[in-house]
Amino acid sequence: MSETMLEPHAEEPLDTDLPDGELAKRLATTWGTAGGIIGALSTVDHKIIGRRYILTGFLFLILGGLAAVAMRLQLAVPDNSLIGPDLYNQIFTMHGTTMMFLFGVPIGEALAVYLVPLMVGTRNIAFPRLNAFSYYVYLFGGLMIWVAFALNIGPDNGWFSYVPLAGPEFSPGKRADFWAQLVTFTEVAALAVAVEIVVTVLKLRAPGMTLDRIPLFVWAMFVNAFLIIFAMPAVMLGSTMLILDRLLDTHFFNQAEGGDPLLWQHLFWFFGHPEVYIIFLPGTAFVSAIVATFARRPVFGYPAIVLSLIATGFLSFGLWVHHMFTTGLPQLGATFFTASSMMIAIPTGIQIFCWIGTLWDGKPIYRTPLLFVLGFFFIFVAGGLSGVMLASVPIDTQVHDTYFVVAHFHYVLIGGAVFPLIGAIYYWFPKFTGRMLGERLGRCHFWLAFIGFNVAFFPMHISGLRGMPRRVYTYPAEMGWDTLNLISTLGAALFVVSFLVFIYNVAASARGGDIAGDNPWDAATLEWATTSPPPPHNFDRIPFVTSREPLWAERETLPVVTGLAVDKREVVITTTTEARPDLKESSPDPTVWPFVSAIVVTVIFIATIFTPWALAWGAPAAALVMIAWFWPKSVEEDK
Amino acid sequence: MEHRVVRDLSDLPSYAFGPRMTMWWGTLSFCLLEGTGFALALGGYLYLAFVNPDWPLGPPPPLFWSGIFTLLMLASLVPNFVIERAARGENLFRVRLLLVVMSAAGLLVTGARVMEFAVLPVRWDFNAYGSLLWVILGLHAAHLVTDVVDTVIVTVLMFTRHGFGRRFSDVEDNAFYWNFVVLSWLPTYFVLYWVPRL
Numbered sequence: 001m002s003e004t005m006l007e008p009h010a011e012e013p014l015d016t017d018l019p020d021g022e023l024a025k026r027l028a029t030t031w032g033t034a035g036g037i038i039g040a041l042s043t044v045d046h047k048i049i050g051r052r053y054i055l056t057g058f059l060f061l062i063l064g065g066l067a068a069v070a071m072r073l074q075l076a077v078p079d080n081s082l083i084g085p086d087l088y089n090q091i092f093t094m095h096g097t098t099m100m101f102l103f104g105v106p107i108g109e110a111l112a113v114y115l116v117p118l119m120v121g122t123r124n125i126a127f128p129r130l131n132a133f134s135y136y137v138y139l140f141g142g143l144m145i146w147v148a149f150a151l152n153i154g155p156d157n158g159w160f161s162y163v164p165l166a167g168p169e170f171s172p173g174k175r176a177d178f179w180a181q182l183v184t185f186t187e188v189a190a191l192a193v194a195v196e197i198v199v200t201v202l203k204l205r206a207p208g209m210t211l212d213r214i215p216l217f218v219w220a221m222f223v224n225a226f227l228i229i230f231a232m233p234a235v236m237l238g239s240t241m242l243i244l245d246r247l248l249d250t251h252f253f254n255q256a257e258g259g260d261p262l263l264w265q266h267l268f269w270f271f272g273h274p275e276v277y278i279i280f281l282p283g284t285a286f287v288s289a290i291v292a293t294f295a296r297r298p299v300f301g302y303p304a305i306v307l308s309l310i311a312t313g314f315l316s317f318g319l320w321v322h323h324m325f326t327t328g329l330p331q332l333g334a335t336f337f338t339a340s341s342m343m344i345a346i347p348t349g350i351q352i353f354c355w356i357g358t359l360w361d362g363k364p365i366y367r368t369p370l371l372f373v374l375g376f377f378f379i380f381v382a383g384g385l386s387g388v389m390l391a392s393v394p395i396d397t398q399v400h401d402t403y404f405v406v407a408h409f410h411y412v413l414i415g416g417a418v419f420p421l422i423g424a425i426y427y428w429f430p431k432f433t434g435r436m437l438g439e440r441l442g443r444c445h446f447w448l449a450f451i452g453f454n455v456a457f458f459p460m461h462i463s464g465l466r467g468m469p470r471r472v473y474t475y476p477a478e479m480g481w482d483t484l485n486l487i488s489t490l491g492a493a494l495f496v497v498s499f500l501v502f503i504y505n506v507a508a509s510a511r512g513g514d515i516a517g518d519n520p521w522d523a524a525t526l527e528w529a530t531t532s533p534p535p536p537h538n539f540d541r542i543p544f545v546t547s548r549e550p551l552w553a554e555r556e557t558l559p560v561v562t563g564l565a566v567d568k569r570e571v572v573i574t575t576t577t578e579a580r581p582d583l584k585e586s587s588p589d590p591t592v593w594p595f596v597s598a599i600v601v602t603v604i605f606i607a608t609i610f611t612p613w614a615l616a617w618g619a620p621a622a623a624l625v626m627i628a629w630f631w632p633k634s635v636e637e638d639k
Numbered sequence: 640m641e642h643r644v645v646r647d648l649s650d651l652p653s654y655a656f657g658p659r660m661t662m663w664w665g666t667l668s669f670c671l672l673e674g675t676g677f678a679l680a681l682g683g684y685l686y687l688a689f690v691n692p693d694w695p696l697g698p699p700p701p702l703f704w705s706g707i708f709t710l711l712m713l714a715s716l717v718p719n720f721v722i723e724r725a726a727r728g729e730n731l732f733r734v735r736l737l738l739v740v741m742s743a744a745g746l747l748v749t750g751a752r753v754m755e756f757a758v759l760p761v762r763w764d765f766n767a768y769g770s771l772l773w774v775i776l777g778l779h780a781a782h783l784v785t786d787v788v789d790t791v792i793v794t795v796l797m798f799t800r801h802g803f804g805r806r807f808s809d810v811e812d813n814a815f816y817w818n819f820v821v822l823s824w825l826p827t828y829f830v831l832y833w834v835p836r837l
Contacts, residue, residue: 014649020642126665229668230671233673233675234675240774248763250763258768259687259767263686559643562649563651582655583654583659630792632796635800635801
């Protein structure tokens with residue numbers, strides 16, 4: 001180890017040299033975001049990027065939701081001619097694609113981007129410029145696909161874009177190519193954030209936050225990041241093969257030339273099944289945080305929950321073939337995947353029992369966030385049970401591609417992800433904005449959502465069992481599906497009203513809600529140790545963690561560490577397991593280059609839809625802007 | 640909330656090497672996700688080899704340029720190992736020298752890869768076998784070129800005024816990633832070049 005390495009920064013002012021008020025001011029200047037449009041596009045503050053991610057995720061939820069409303073209106077009555085088959089195909093594809101790629105995955109990561117650095121007690125996410133880059137890539141990808149849809153070139157092969165339907169023979173034009181490139185955009189963004197979360201959790205935890213003191217929220221996001229790292233490459237590879245088959249005449253999925261359409265299904269579902277857990281694990285993160293706070297006690301069975309999260313992560317990679325039971329697989333293979341599909345119910349069940357045990361032993365306070373968690377228990381368990389039914393090959397064969405499956409996965413995804421997410425927004429809105437959401441409107445929102453959801457989706461189980469296939473734009477009256485569909489549409493209308501109440505509550509409370517204070521729920525984790533909203537540097541001094549519930553263990557004063565620079569961005573790096581302080585690493589300053597790089601990458605991705613040569617002339621341009629991004633701007637950064 | 644100072648970190652260093660740094664873990668995470676990509680691509684190859692009764696659907700790729708490429712890649716591990724040690728020792732002269740060697744080695748193996756593409760016996764649009772061959776080799780070539788470009792940039796960087804302090808750690812991370820580029824090649828080489836000959 002050299003001498004330069006051990007030399008302290010004697011010449012720079014440290015936080016030990018300044019009084020409290022002055023310290024907060026100086027740190028806010030050092031870590032702040034400049035004004036103006038360039039400042040806004042250059043920011044690397046994880047809270048600002050996280051907030052943009054959350055708002056954009058909700059924007060896509062609204063767009064995907066409007067697509068669902070259009071479908072429900074079309075299906076409300078038999079032989080309806082409101083929407084024609086071609087537009088209907090685009091709408092259901094846009095609905096699924098938006099909800100899975102532009103809302104489901106990014107929204108979990110969005111909350112992680114905002115909250116994980118605060119919960120582990122650091123000043124910014126690891127690789128904050130990559131974080132900014134990922135957001136812009138995600139935004140541009142989402143805009144691309146919706147602009148394409150507006151121009152009547154929206155994808156129309158369903159959210160899993162099966163070949164040969166999506167191949168060059170049966171889908172001429174550019175619709176399927178836009179879908180394939182959307183996957184590239186969103187996966188680049190998702191993978192970048194996953195890497196940031198992994199490194200933030202491993203290396204940026206506050207001193208003293210040993211592995212067994214990591215909040216369950218952070219554990220869930222950490223495991224989730226690994227799922228993304230191992231699952232997303234499959235769909236990137238698959239969508240690249242698809243676009244190559246379409247643009248460069250390769251034959252990956254062309255049976256006539258040695259390819260196999262089932263290769264697409266294997267690659268897609270190797271991603272697609274973990275994807276369900278990538279959407280669900282952030283839900284468990286929200287539930288663990290909310291349950292502990294509102295039960296007024298630590299979550300029961302911490303080690304069991306952590307091990308269940310990890311087990312879920314592993315098992316989620318052993319289930320993908322249950323999406324392919326009707327493709328004529330060997331019986332032994334199908335049996336294996338039936339067993340593994342049933343087995344994953346065990347770790348999920350353990351978590352649910354731990355949360356129920358926590359509430360049973362605690363003194364629950366039934367505020368809106370907890371109501372949404374209770375709604376989650378009911379809806380998600382119902383969806384899980386129909387999932388165990390579908391794991392059985394004979395049942396799956398009967399109801400495959402019917403509304404029974406549609407009902408099942410909406411119970412799992414809306415129950416497992418959206419209800420906890422809405423609870424999470426009620427819970428953390430005070431931290432994001434400094435104001436509380438209205439409680440009365442929150443309760444109204446919950447009951448409308450809970451009743452509306454069940455009225456919309458429960459009848460789909462029955463319409464599915466009565467043989468109604470998914471993805472049909474209309475049906476004849478003689479089929480006897482009309483009453484059930486009308487009920488579903490009415491339920492969907494109620495569900496929409498619940499979201500209108502939510503939007504009104506957010507808009508009204510952001511301006512006139514009650515002032516929250518630092519810790520309005522008297523919660524235990526570190527994000528509540530700072531102001532609401534937090535300052536640019538998150539904490540005036542980095543907390544020192546002595547317990548799994550730091551704010552409940554230290555009610556009088558917060559133990560902190562000092563000795564960090566004030567006039568340059570510095571974060572504490574700790575050891576991976578014991579979180580002993582090890583280094584003071586500099587954290588990147590704002591720069592506009594990630595934004596510029598995202599624009600260049602967007603131009604290349606979109607141009608490759610039209611000519612493969614875009615990659616050849618685009619690569620040097622991308623390399624140049626990335627060099628500009630990475631090249632040190634001053635010798636200060638080299639120290 | 641009032642603060643209670645329990646520890647002073649003024650004396651901590653600002654950088655180190657290997658797993659003590661965030662960049663090392665970031666690089667490892669990218670190796671994991673890219674390694675998954677390679678594993679799946681090779682899995683796709685083996686899947687199509689399994690479902691097609693007469694695999695390969697064309698002559699196996701020749702061994703000459705790929706053999707040179709493989710030997711050069713393996714040989715490059717030696718200076719790569721030495722450069723990691725020189726970086727940890729913050730020996731600027733040796734780091735500069737070895738970076739020039741590694742940049743040259745990178746350009747050399749890239750040349751061998753270009754020659755390899757020129758002699759592939761099947762075009763990508765001929766059949767699925769050709770598609771796999773081109774795309775998997777292309778996937779590896781993309782990693783190769785990325786790291787060679789990165790090595791050249793780090794070389795230039797170390798000859799500027801920035802060539803000190805934590806930049807030595809960057810040199811080490813660059814060398815770490817090169818190990819991944821070499822190691823990911825070995826199973827790729829085996830599957831593409833030797834499985835069809837088994």
